[in-house]
Amino acid sequence: MLCRTRASGLRASAVLVAAALVIAACGSSDDDGSGDADATLVAYTGQSSDYQINFNPYSSSIGGIGTIFEPLFYFNILRAAEPEPRLATNYSWNTDGTQLSITLRENVAWSDGQKFTARDVLFTLDLLTRHKEMNGAGFDGHATAPDETHVVVTFDRPSFVRGPQVLGRIYIVPEHKWKDIDNPATDTLSSPVGTGPYTLAEFKPQAFTYAANPNYWGGAPAVKKVRFLALSGNQSGEQALRARQVDWQSAPVPDVKNIEKNYPGYKALITPLNQMVLATCSNPALGCAGPQTDPAVRQAIYHGLHRTQTNTLAFEGTSSEISPGFGLLARDNAVISSRLRNRVAPMQPDTARARQLLEDAGYRRNGDGVYAKGGSQLSLTVKTVAGWADYITALSTMAQQLKQVGIKLTVEQLSWNEWTSQRQSGRFQLIMDSLNQGPAPDPYYLYSYFFGTQGTAKVGGKASTNWSRFSDPQVDRALAALTTLDPKNTAARQGHLDTVQTRVEESMAYIPVLTQGTVTEYHAAKFTGWPTGDAPYAMPAVWQSPDNAEVMKRLKPVGS
Amino acid sequence: MRYYLRKLTFYLVALWSALTLNFLIPRMLPGDPVDILLAKLQQRGGAVDPSTRRAYELLLGTDSGESLPRQYVGYLGNLARGQLGISVSDFPAPVSSVIATSLPWTVVLVGLATLLSVLIGTGLGVLVGWRRGTWLDSLLPATTVLSAVPYFWLALILVAVLGSGLGWFPLLGGYDVTLTPGWNGPFLSSAVYHGVLPALTIVLSSAGAWLLGTRNMMVSTMAEDFVLTARAKGLRDSRIMAWYAARNAVLPTAAGFAISLGFVVAGSIVTEQVFAYPGIGAKLLQAVQSNDYALMQGIFLVITITVLGANLLVDLLYGLVDPRVRAGG
Numbered sequence: 022m023l024c025r026t027r028a029s030g031l032r033a034s035a036v037l038v039a040a041a042l043v044i045a046a047c048g049s050s051d052d053d054g055s056g057d058a059d060a061t062l063v064a065y066t067g068q069s070s071d072y073q074i075n076f077n078p079y080s081s082s083i084g085g086i087g088t089i090f091e092p093l094f095y096f097n098i099l100r101a102a103e104p105e106p107r108l109a110t111n112y113s114w115n116t117d118g119t120q121l122s123i124t125l126r127e128n129v130a131w132s133d134g135q136k137f138t139a140r141d142v143l144f145t146l147d148l149l150t151r152h153k154e155m156n157g158a159g160f161d162g163h164a165t166a167p168d169e170t171h172v173v174v175t176f177d178r179p180s181f182v183r184g185p186q187v188l189g190r191i192y193i194v195p196e197h198k199w200k201d202i203d204n205p206a207t208d209t210l211s212s213p214v215g216t217g218p219y220t221l222a223e224f225k226p227q228a229f230t231y232a233a234n235p236n237y238w239g240g241a242p243a244v245k246k247v248r249f250l251a252l253s254g255n256q257s258g259e260q261a262l263r264a265r266q267v268d269w270q271s272a273p274v275p276d277v278k279n280i281e282k283n284y285p286g287y288k289a290l291i292t293p294l295n296q297m298v299l300a301t302c303s304n305p306a307l308g309c310a311g312p313q314t315d316p317a318v319r320q321a322i323y324h325g326l327h328r329t330q331t332n333t334l335a336f337e338g339t340s341s342e343i344s345p346g347f348g349l350l351a352r353d354n355a356v357i358s359s360r361l362r363n364r365v366a367p368m369q370p371d372t373a374r375a376r377q378l379l380e381d382a383g384y385r386r387n388g389d390g391v392y393a394k395g396g397s398q399l400s401l402t403v404k405t406v407a408g409w410a411d412y413i414t415a416l417s418t419m420a421q422q423l424k425q426v427g428i429k430l431t432v433e434q435l436s437w438n439e440w441t442s443q444r445q446s447g448r449f450q451l452i453m454d455s456l457n458q459g460p461a462p463d464p465y466y467l468y469s470y471f472f473g474t475q476g477t478a479k480v481g482g483k484a485s486t487n488w489s490r491f492s493d494p495q496v497d498r499a500l501a502a503l504t505t506l507d508p509k510n511t512a513a514r515q516g517h518l519d520t521v522q523t524r525v526e527e528s529m530a531y532i533p534v535l536t537q538g539t540v541t542e543y544h545a546a547k548f549t550g551w552p553t554g555d556a557p558y559a560m561p562a563v564w565q566s567p568d569n570a571e572v573m574k575r576l577k578p579v580g581s
Numbered sequence: 582m583r584y585y586l587r588k589l590t591f592y593l594v595a596l597w598s599a600l601t602l603n604f605l606i607p608r609m610l611p612g613d614p615v616d617i618l619l620a621k622l623q624q625r626g627g628a629v630d631p632s633t634r635r636a637y638e639l640l641l642g643t644d645s646g647e648s649l650p651r652q653y654v655g656y657l658g659n660l661a662r663g664q665l666g667i668s669v670s671d672f673p674a675p676v677s678s679v680i681a682t683s684l685p686w687t688v689v690l691v692g693l694a695t696l697l698s699v700l701i702g703t704g705l706g707v708l709v710g711w712r713r714g715t716w717l718d719s720l721l722p723a724t725t726v727l728s729a730v731p732y733f734w735l736a737l738i739l740v741a742v743l744g745s746g747l748g749w750f751p752l753l754g755g756y757d758v759t760l761t762p763g764w765n766g767p768f769l770s771s772a773v774y775h776g777v778l779p780a781l782t783i784v785l786s787s788a789g790a791w792l793l794g795t796r797n798m799m800v801s802t803m804a805e806d807f808v809l810t811a812r813a814k815g816l817r818d819s820r821i822m823a824w825y826a827a828r829n830a831v832l833p834t835a836a837g838f839a840i841s842l843g844f845v846v847a848g849s850i851v852t853e854q855v856f857a858y859p860g861i862g863a864k865l866l867q868a869v870q871s872n873d874y875a876l877m878q879g880i881f882l883v884i885t886i887t888v889l890g891a892n893l894l895v896d897l898l899y900g901l902v903d904p905r906v907r908a909g910g
Contacts, residue, residue, distance in 0.1 A: 073671035154639035159632025228758035
């Protein structure tokens, strides 16, 4: 439920943590569960109450994406690499990006034995066109099939950037089953038929189980059974991990650095992906008010943060550096602009610089050491969610750091619903949040979500993604130009990416904090083949679809 | 007769106002279900672009733009027809089926635990009150301490010692998920086995209050003249304790028990959270966190009806048992 990553992860109160320590002291059972070739992989996504059956990939399903239903290609958002072929083997764009030609894989069968053909792809795309409520991928093309293994999608306008949604986020469903479904948007598919590596073996409110598809085109996976549990949140997930009842989960655990000692047989993987920011309501033209609308204040906060200290105190060192242009470090190294003033946000504070910025903007320090201008103090309120312990700790470290500069930061905790609503309507000065990536390893998507004018609204209205109300004609022009450029044409794209990054750095509408590490724990003594390293073969988080299916496919039981 | 009519009218009015509040309160919560769903999707790494929002609005039908009075009329009409709507957080399951799958777990676990705790607490209370001044009095501070300890803390300690440390009981869940739910031996015994620890914590933490109340009533009843008369008649001690003193002393307990049965449905949130137990408390939490109006309303409706029903039952029974109540109003 709540964000499995950080949100509910560190919700545990001090009392609960203490209880976990008591449990730790009591030790765990002797059974290490390793060395069984028929071992069931038990996964916990953070689901905090019973499951209700729903395997419809277009209707907030509980599972099936990637495991039962496959996309045409798999896009790994952690690696700057070409997408990997799944139900399709090849794709190409025409020169102006209005026509996408797709070659489908041959000899693929649905799990009920019927042959997979281009008609299924056409049917799926047509389904999304006819049912707007299912079209979360925003498909706006027109598809035809010249033969059984080819599909051509045409668009009204250059649509290179729509490619990853069509190729990677549309899950192909069987025409022979779905054509008889009366209401495909709300059907819960109690016996789903797909092409994927797994089929649904059984469903119970407390757990559902996948079984390996023996006729999978890529060969049946080595892990024969995968079970997803329903517990009551990350605290119970932690207990289950200690009792070795769960092999795979993605939620922070106490003392993650020593996981191999605390949880024998387990390992952890930290994946930097979402970029944490202090989002500011930055744009007075759209109704923002407060000291944070002054770019000098935002720059001063940027230079006043002690990121190393925040990382140590609030995140156990699991976070990492961030680029002020929001290219994802490592993955986007090739496109991070050389025109940025800082390629990486400084990890140490520069108090003198921060003060200079404020003084140049007309602020003066008064007796109590806080800056003021026009009689009003430089005092800001930052909103976060009550119970997000890591964010609350991080913000209190930042409040101390900014006090050194002469900026007063007050932390306000809200309920999650309230916070979500205020974030959307722009009723805040600062909020702590993180920026997510799009469907492909390309920073374009982050820029278009969080910096594009079409994603924002006046204060009081609903901004779909651009909470900061940032709006800049130069950035909008660059984003529009990027939609007309083939992603392979890196030279032409770079100029526009440079423009976006430098404008983003100058404006500081979102003040970069750190890149958050998603922590995943896995039972290494029971299964091998887990993702590793800085650019793993898939995002290892158990709740991330379709990436989790990629992991399940590659695992092997130890001793098999 | 007038007494019962008056009572019934009162409960009907109470039910109507509860239903109306039930309609209004969830709508005053900040945020709307689409925002919450999108925020969750986004935090799970989903790519949220403007078309995703439109799709969700259409899918959930939340953007109806209907006026509040019209929604209210529709709500009452649907209730009359037994339709509780579609759950947003468990989309597209109907609220009634969400409640139907989770309610039995809570009713059986918390219901049985409450019953046990009342029986044990009252029984011990009668005994302790009767034998006032003996070593039995030391039960009082012991059980009061258990009641005073925050419930979740007691539960976590028991989990740590009995579940994790000694391995006597499972830590989490309502049953062994490899079994098939239904009327079969292995599943039922697994469900009972998984229920022992949560039930034990409820009994331990609540029996003390019943014990204390009954014991005090017992002590004051024993000072009554009719107990003295019974003694003077030379009746056996056990008969005086059971038929004269205890019978009068447990009257308030009986009323309290009916009311606490009404709260069974609502009072299980913490238990279910600690033990990852499948039940209505966990669903209520989920509904509140997801702005799932329909599910919240459905669960509140169940709570309202059980609380009102239990109270009505007590009122009617009291009228029967105690003539003073009937005449007094």
